[in-house]
Amino acid sequence: MRVSIYSYQQLYSFALNVFLKMGCSNEDATLATSVLLSADLRGIDSHGIARLVGYVRLWEAGRINATPNIKMIHETPSTAVVDGDKGLGLVVAPKAMQIAIEKAKLVGTGWVSVKNSNHFGIAGYHAMMALSQDMIGIAMTNASALVAPTYAAEKMLGTNPIAVAVPAGNEAPFVADFATTTAANGKLEIAQRNNQSIPTGWAQDAKGNPTNDAHILKKGGALLPLGSEKELGSHKGYALGSIVDIFSGVLSGASFGPWAPPFPSYVPMPDNMPGEGLGHFLGAMRIDAFRPAQDFKSNMDIWLNRFRNAKPVQRQEQVFVAGDIERKLEAERMKEGIPIVADVQSDLDALSTKFDLPF
Amino acid sequence: MRVSIYSYQQLYSFALNVFLKMGCSNEDATLATSVLLSADLRGIDSHGIARLVGYVRLWEAGRINATPNIKMIHETPSTAVVDGDKGLGLVVAPKAMQIAIEKAKLVGTGWVSVKNSNHFGIAGYHAMMALSQDMIGIAMTNASALVAPTYAAEKMLGTNPIAVAVPAGNEAPFVADFATTTAANGKLEIAQRNNQSIPTGWAQDAKGNPTNDAHILKKGGALLPLGSEKELGSHKGYALGSIVDIFSGVLSGASFGPWAPPFPSYVPMPDNMPGEGLGHFLGAMRIDAFRPAQDFKSNMDIWLNRFRNAKPVQRQEQVFVAGDIERKLEAERMKEGIPIVADVQSDLDALSTKFDLPF
Numbered sequence: 219m220r221v222s223i224y225s226y227q228q229l230y231s232f233a234l235n236v237f238l239k240m241g242c243s244n245e246d247a248t249l250a251t252s253v254l255l256s257a258d259l260r261g262i263d264s265h266g267i268a269r270l271v272g273y274v275r276l277w278e279a280g281r282i283n284a285t286p287n288i289k290m291i292h293e294t295p296s297t298a299v300v301d302g303d304k305g306l307g308l309v310v311a312p313k314a315m316q317i318a319i320e321k322a323k324l325v326g327t328g329w330v331s332v333k334n335s336n337h338f339g340i341a342g343y344h345a346m347m348a349l350s351q352d353m354i355g356i357a358m359t360n361a362s363a364l365v366a367p368t369y370a371a372e373k374m375l376g377t378n379p380i381a382v383a384v385p386a387g388n389e390a391p392f393v394a395d396f397a398t399t400t401a402a403n404g405k406l407e408i409a410q411r412n413n414q415s416i417p418t419g420w421a422q423d424a425k426g427n428p429t430n431d432a433h434i435l436k437k438g439g440a441l442l443p444l445g446s447e448k449e450l451g452s453h454k455g456y457a458l459g460s461i462v463d464i465f466s467g468v469l470s471g472a473s474f475g476p477w478a479p480p481f482p483s484y485v486p487m488p489d490n491m492p493g494e495g496l497g498h499f500l501g502a503m504r505i506d507a508f509r510p511a512q513d514f515k516s517n518m519d520i521w522l523n524r525f526r527n528a529k530p531v532q533r534q535e536q537v538f539v540a541g542d543i544e545r546k547l548e549a550e551r552m553k554e555g556i557p558i559v560a561d562v563q564s565d566l567d568a569l570s571t572k573f574d575l576p577f
Numbered sequence: 578m579r580v581s582i583y584s585y586q587q588l589y590s591f592a593l594n595v596f597l598k599m600g601c602s603n604e605d606a607t608l609a610t611s612v613l614l615s616a617d618l619r620g621i622d623s624h625g626i627a628r629l630v631g632y633v634r635l636w637e638a639g640r641i642n643a644t645p646n647i648k649m650i651h652e653t654p655s656t657a658v659v660d661g662d663k664g665l666g667l668v669v670a671p672k673a674m675q676i677a678i679e680k681a682k683l684v685g686t687g688w689v690s691v692k693n694s695n696h697f698g699i700a701g702y703h704a705m706m707a708l709s710q711d712m713i714g715i716a717m718t719n720a721s722a723l724v725a726p727t728y729a730a731e732k733m734l735g736t737n738p739i740a741v742a743v744p745a746g747n748e749a750p751f752v753a754d755f756a757t758t759t760a761a762n763g764k765l766e767i768a769q770r771n772n773q774s775i776p777t778g779w780a781q782d783a784k785g786n787p788t789n790d791a792h793i794l795k796k797g798g799a800l801l802p803l804g805s806e807k808e809l810g811s812h813k814g815y816a817l818g819s820i821v822d823i824f825s826g827v828l829s830g831a832s833f834g835p836w837a838p839p840f841p842s843y844v845p846m847p848d849n850m851p852g853e854g855l856g857h858f859l860g861a862m863r864i865d866a867f868r869p870a871q872d873f874k875s876n877m878d879i880w881l882n883r884f885r886n887a888k889p890v891q892r893q894e895q896v897f898v899a900g901d902i903e904r905k906l907e908a909e910r911m912k913e914g915i916p917i918v919a920d921v922q923s924d925l926d927a928l929s930t931k932f933d934l935p936f
Binding site for chain 1: 658
């Protein structure tokens with residue numbers, strides 16, 4: 219498959235201008251672009267500029283509001299609920315995370331559940347906002363249903379990611395960011411583009427049987443929760459995806475489960491939605507609300523150093539800590555550019571024409 | 578294998594008297610017994626009365642203090658660190674959870690990290706303490722290292738469970754409680770007792786290769802994180818186990834990673850432990866810190882009802898929600914008694930002799 223390389227700045231300028239053409243304020247367009255492109259830098263290509271056309275289509279369909287009135291509708295000293303007013307999740311989520319951080323400054327921790335939002339890019343971006351504040355950051359979101367619970371023959375949950383970012387001292391921080399499924403949907407899309415089959419354990423067919431068909435989701439199949447099958451603990455992945463759905467959707471008053479709003483604008487909204495839009499859950503815990511930050515960080519350095527130097531199995535060179543591979547990619551891609559596959563290139567070309575923007 | 582049936586009351590009286598003989602106060606012995614036996618009721622037999630002899634041995638070895646001075650050593654409005662003073666985790670954890678609940682009453686949420694503790698029974702007990710308060714409860718703990726990170730040929734993490742309990746209205750609540758591994762160590766112990774092999778994906782041998790040997794942990798092998806192998810997402814299970822270790826161990830000042838104190842009293846304590854004892858992390862979130870409890874509960878009822886009535890795959894009758902199977906067992910065992918296998922029976926007989934207690 220043909221791949222072109224663009225610099226971060228090239229993609230940044232283009233995405234920024236697209237968000238401005240949608241009518242976003244300068245501040246919001248800048249924020250949305252930073253969040254969106256953090257995915258491309260970190261190698262989570264499915265959640266980066268490849269999704270720009272999807273956001274535009276949702277905006278055209280009236281499902282995304284480019285000038286939302288994002289407001290806190292309920293709060294206590296350590297909690298808040300934010301109504302995203304159908305805004306871009308790329309804008310709503312970091313603003314909600316900022317509220318969590320401010321609350322943590324005052325009372326030790328802050329927890330914000332968000333309703334009436336949309337896809338928020340990579341969870342890791344929002345969690346990592348806490349790092350520079352000497353806080354642990356937590357971010358999760360529900361998403362349109364692609365995943366079958368253990369023993370179910372229906373799609374009931376999104377890939378519902380969880381991100382947790384933990385600051386350290388001299389060592390690079392711990393940054394986990396993962397879908398609560400065996401494989402993210404982006405991995406199936408890559409297999410589809412390359413006409414490859416998928417490993418057993420990623421998906422099931424419409425009857426709940428194992429499959430290697432990368433196109434199975436269009437045929438009534440579903441992604442599988444982390445664990446793949448009951449005997450290997452898929453009920454645990456199903457429980458994790460459920461927790462994300464409840465914290466993000468039910469706690470905020472967003473829609474949830476099979477009623478979560480779909481990302482593709484051509485998919486009709488579910489009937490009888492029990493809440494408003496997509497939901498997120500964002501948390502910040504101040505380290506020194508537990509122990510002196512320097513003590514914690516020096517212990518985290520011990521932790522990180524020990525795990526990074528664990529004895530590897532024979533066929534591997536090294537044991538990684540969550541976030542290590544993404545951090546390495548981020549440095550590489552910032553320097554050497556970001557690969558854009560032909561399908562995404564043609565989407566971006568179409569946006570260039572639509573908005574009369576050079577690309 | 579021979580199995581005897583005992584009533585809950587029979588086991589309760591015996592365990593209570595053993596804790597009293599260890600020198601626990603009446604209050605602590607009662608609490609410890611309730612926590613311990615909640616595992617037997619809920620079918621998590623490896624964490625119930627089967628472990629009583631292990632607690633006694635740790636007490637005899639001076640690693641458990643039966644009369645601890647459990648105290649809060651640091652706090653903010655929404656957080657605390659508790660020093661368990663080497664007490665039984667069965668006592669320390671519910672007391673710490675109570676602090677989390679009290680903080681949530683005042684500022685919306687409460688988060689308590691605990692150091693210098695010991696094995697705390699099932700995580701689900703502590704999380705479920707929040708339910709009657711119209712709160713979401715969260716509990717996790719680190720544990721002695723049995724699990725190899727993805728690509729590692731060393732045991733570095735415990736089975737590090739996570740429990741989350743969510744109240745509902747008319748439907749039975751959501752109660753997730755799971756090890757962050759493919760299979761809990763208790764499942765290997767069952768296979769060992771029955772001379773059975775274990776499924777591929779539960780464990781690896783000393784070199785990191787797949788194995789079906791239920792005795793592999795004694796031969797340098799390790800349990801595998803949820804996901805089993807990299808291609809099926811084991812790096813996600815490894816990240817989850819790491820998060821539990823960091824929240825429970827590093828945030829509190831407990832020991833962590835490969836330095837977590839071992840449960841078997843004959844295993845020497847690790848050298849150069851970076852903290853004190855085992856660590857837990859307990860959280861409580863008041864529902865109405867986010868939205869009116871009745872609105873939340875009626876939405877949870879919709880959620881639970883929809884998932885419990887999801888279309889099952891052909892070979893299954895029903896889709897379960899986290900906690901359903903344990904709740905059913907609890908009702909059955911309270912009525913019909915609790916099965917005790919011969920190995921556990923002989924441990925209890927030995928305790929009966931040691932403490933001159935009828936059983």
